[in-house]
Amino acid sequence: MSNLAVPNLAATDSLILLIYAFFILAAGFSLKPAMTGSREFMQAGRSLPGWLCALAMLGAGLGAQEVLGMGAAGAKYGLASVGFFALGSIPAMLFAGLYLMPVFYGSNSAATSSSKAIRSIPEYLGLRFDRKTRVLNAFLFAAMTSFSAGIALYAMARVFVALHVFDRIATTLNLPSTGVLLLAMALPAALVLAYVLLGGLGAAMYNQAIQFCLVLAGLLPVVLLGLKRIGGWSGLKAASTGAFSRGMVQASSGATHAGAHPMGTSAIVLVLGVGLVLGGGTWCTDFRLLQSAMAAKNVESARRSPIIAAAVRVFVPFVVAVTGLIAVALPTPHTSIVIHNDNGVIYHEITVVPPAVEAGRGLIPAKAGVDGKPIIAADGHAALDYAMATPKILLEFLPTGLLGLGVTALLACLMGGVAASITSFSTVFTCDIFQALLTPNAADKRLLAVARWAVVGGTLLAFGAACAAMRFDSILDAMMLVFAFVNAPLFAVLSLAVFWKRATGHGAFAGFIAGAAVALLNHGLALPYGEQPGIHGGWIAPLIHPASEIVLGLGTAILAFLVSLLAAVIVSAFTKPRAAEDLKGLVHSMVPRASAGAKWWKRPEAMAAAILLVAIAVNLIFV
Amino acid sequence: MFYDPRISMGMLFTLIGTILTAFGLSTRSEVDVYAKSMGIDANLWWGLVLLVFGIAILILGRRSQANLEKEKK
Numbered sequence: 001m002s003n004l005a006v007p008n009l010a011a012t013d014s015l016i017l018l019i020y021a022f023f024i025l026a027a028g029f030s031l032k033p034a035m036t037g038s039r040e041f042m043q044a045g046r047s048l049p050g051w052l053c054a055l056a057m058l059g060a061g062l063g064a065q066e067v068l069g070m071g072a073a074g075a076k077y078g079l080a081s082v083g084f085f086a087l088g089s090i091p092a093m094l095f096a097g098l099y100l101m102p103v104f105y106g107s108n109s110a111a112t113s114s115s116k117a118i119r120s121i122p123e124y125l126g127l128r129f130d131r132k133t134r135v136l137n138a139f140l141f142a143a144m145t146s147f148s149a150g151i152a153l154y155a156m157a158r159v160f161v162a163l164h165v166f167d168r169i170a171t172t173l174n175l176p177s178t179g180v181l182l183l184a185m186a187l188p189a190a191l192v193l194a195y196v197l198l199g200g201l202g203a204a205m206y207n208q209a210i211q212f213c214l215v216l217a218g219l220l221p222v223v224l225l226g227l228k229r230i231g232g233w234s235g236l237k238a239a240s241t242g243a244f245s246r247g248m249v250q251a252s253s254g255a256t257h258a259g260a261h262p263m264g265t266s267a268i269v270l271v272l273g274v275g276l277v278l279g280g281g282t283w284c285t286d287f288r289l290l291q292s293a294m295a296a297k298n299v300e301s302a303r304r305s306p307i308i309a310a311a312v313r314v315f316v317p318f319v320v321a322v323t324g325l326i327a328v329a330l331p332t333p334h335t336s337i338v339i340h341n342d343n344g345v346i347y348h349e350i351t352v353v354p355p356a357v358e359a360g361r362g363l364i365p366a367k368a369g370v371d372g373k374p375i376i377a378a379d380g381h382a383a384l385d386y387a388m389a390t391p392k393i394l395l396e397f398l399p400t401g402l403l404g405l406g407v408t409a410l411l412a413c414l415m416g417g418v419a420a421s422i423t424s425f426s427t428v429f430t431c432d433i434f435q436a437l438l439t440p441n442a443a444d445k446r447l448l449a450v451a452r453w454a455v456v457g458g459t460l461l462a463f464g465a466a467c468a469a470m471r472f473d474s475i476l477d478a479m480m481l482v483f484a485f486v487n488a489p490l491f492a493v494l495s496l497a498v499f500w501k502r503a504t505g506h507g508a509f510a511g512f513i514a515g516a517a518v519a520l521l522n523h524g525l526a527l528p529y530g531e532q533p534g535i536h537g538g539w540i541a542p543l544i545h546p547a548s549e550i551v552l553g554l555g556t557a558i559l560a561f562l563v564s565l566l567a568a569v570i571v572s573a574f575t576k577p578r579a580a581e582d583l584k585g586l587v588h589s590m591v592p593r594a595s596a597g598a599k600w601w602k603r604p605e606a607m608a609a610a611i612l613l614v615a616i617a618v619n620l621i622f623v
Numbered sequence: 624m625f626y627d628p629r630i631s632m633g634m635l636f637t638l639i640g641t642i643l644t645a646f647g648l649s650t651r652s653e654v655d656v657y658a659k660s661m662g663i664d665a666n667l668w669w670g671l672v673l674l675v676f677g678i679a680i681l682i683l684g685r686r687s688q689a690n691l692e693k694e695k696k
Contacts, residue, residue, distance in 0.1 A: 012642065012646050016639055016642060019635065019638055019642075020635070023635045026631065027628075027631060030625070030631075047625070206625075206628045206631070209632065210628070210631070210632050210635060213636070217639075217673060217676075221665055221669045225660050225663070225665065228661065229661060397659055397665075398659065398665070399657050399659050399660050399665055399666060400646075400650075400666075401642075401643055401646045401647065401650075401665075401666040401670075402643065402666055405643070
């Protein structure tokens with residue numbers, strides 16, 4: 001019997017997991033004495049160097065959804081998705097570093113202004129516009145961030161159950177088989193809760209730096225071994241086109257007019273959607289990521305951190321998305337009987353493969369129903385469980401020992417993303433809901449207590465959302481859906497806030513409402529091919545049929561962005577703008593310029609240009 | 624900065640590297656363990672890589688921590 005079907009962690013694997021957990025908690029304990037005030041807890045005292053903020057940003061931006069989602073997209077869409085991820089977020093990250101951080105961080109020196117520095121994006125909106133915009137955005141953000149942490153917890157818990165990571169603990173606790181899933185969601189959440197509660201954003205960021213390195217350390221050997229197996233990069237390229245043409249056959253059986261691009265997307269939607277809205281919406285507005293840069297020790301470090309992060313991020317998809325590509329390129333396992341003759345004794349070696357695995361593509365299994373049989377999608381093919389691409393490939397290649405490191409990598413990416421959600425939830429709740437709405441003059445000790453309670457509350461909300469997140473088939477699509485409703489309008493409003501002095505609070509508020517309403521309407525009217533009306537779209541009336549869920553997500557995001565921009569501009573034009581002196585430091589053109597003392601090649605602008613060129617070159621060469 | 628994070632990061636990777644290297648050395652002759660990795664003793668080699676990485680980061684971190692403490696005084 002092959003032991004591939006029932007993987008279990010050996011002692012060495014568990015030891016590595018335990019060491020990781022120990023170090024993660026140690027960071028919380030060692031920062032606990034420094035948590036003397038709310039700003040130490042929520043902003044790490046604004047004392048961290050740029051490179052650490054960059055690593056923390058990368059760790060926060062490489063959560064469970066991103067790792068599993070990139071692997072899934074690599075498997076589903078082939079090599080094109082590597083380019084999609086490698087290039088997609090880079091311009092936005094560079095833009096955030098060059099133009100947004102001076103505004104969000106505040107351009108004054110840290111020493112004089114750290115007691116008044118902006119703590120969150122909603123707080124910036126409150127200073128720039130008005131309280132209603134701030135509170136609306138705070139509530140939307142708090143809801144979105146706890147929901148996304150919930151999706152992350154659920155997605156990774158499924159993986160841990162499939163990998164039997166927590167089976168030993170579950171059997172010692174005498175849990176029923178359904179309890180294992182809950183345990184796999186609760187245990188990582190409890191670890192994150194512990195270290196964030198102890199050390200606040202500082203502990204979260206110290207750990208994100210470690211977690212990011214661990215993700216790479218755990219996945220890189222898989223990529224190296226996988227590439228060796230399928231014949232290097234050229235083998236991968238060949239395998240990818242093969243898998244891709246099969247994917248196109250599958251797609252075109254339902255949709256004949258899928259665009260020319262491999263992802264079933266017309267090029268213009270792809271460029272606009274990825275470069276402008278998806279990348280911009282994430283890296284320029286998402287406070288989960290920006291909070292790391294806002295904890296830098298000075299404005300130069302704050303500007304440099306997204307830029308350094310971009311330089312590293314260019315290469316991340318080559319590790320993470322390629323795992324999915326390799327998974328789809330390998331042969332699908334089948335039940336087989338091998339007969340061999342050993343000294344006259346005949347052995348029948350039977351490898352039993354579950355039917356759902358046999359119905360899969362490459363190593364990616366089909367989704368199994370309750371009876372263990374593969375689930376057939378509306379287009380007549382087996383519905384594939386793409387989120388399992390990366391975990392499956394870990395099992396395929398990693399021997400005992402390294403497997404522990406691989407599982408640690410999965411746990412690390414989950415915890416880094418969830419910690420970012422929880423700390424940002426806590427900050428936004430404390431500053432923009434508790435302080436802005438309830439007690440404007442709260443003492444700092446009170447704020448610190450509220451921030452700690454908000455960490456507990458955020459974790460509980462995320463856990464609740466995890467229990468509700470079971471109906472999505474591709475995690476990335478789900479993420480894009482949430483993102484389209486919340487982040488795309490926010491990107492439009494923030495761009496206006498930073499670059500257009502004339503934008504008003506009423507305009508911003510109208511932009512939010514209009515953008516979200518249009519996103520919701522579009523989602524209700526459009527239904528991707530091969531899907532049932534409901535959570536995947538078309539719940540009002542399926543009138544429009546985009547080629548895939550990714551196209552629907554991108555289309556919704558672009559539409560929401562444009563409508564929100566338009567509404568904000570029109571309403572702003574008819575309402576009274578704020579006096580220019582009130583906007584000092586809040587609008588890009590009114591931020592005092594730092595003297596450009598450094599040599600030109602040391603300036604952030606030059607670094608950014610170089611990174612952009614490298615990103616484009618990498619795309620042209622490899623994809 | 625509270626303390627230099629490279630110290631804990633370096634310690635973690637040194638420790639994991641040591642474990643993997645030791646485990647890789649002790650299982651070198653077991654063919655079954657490395658059937659998945661095409662006969663390559665992946666534990667040994669990757670353990671060594673992580674060990675070198677961990678020690679390098681640890682040295683960098685300790686050096687900058689010493690500077691940090693000098694500044695505080």
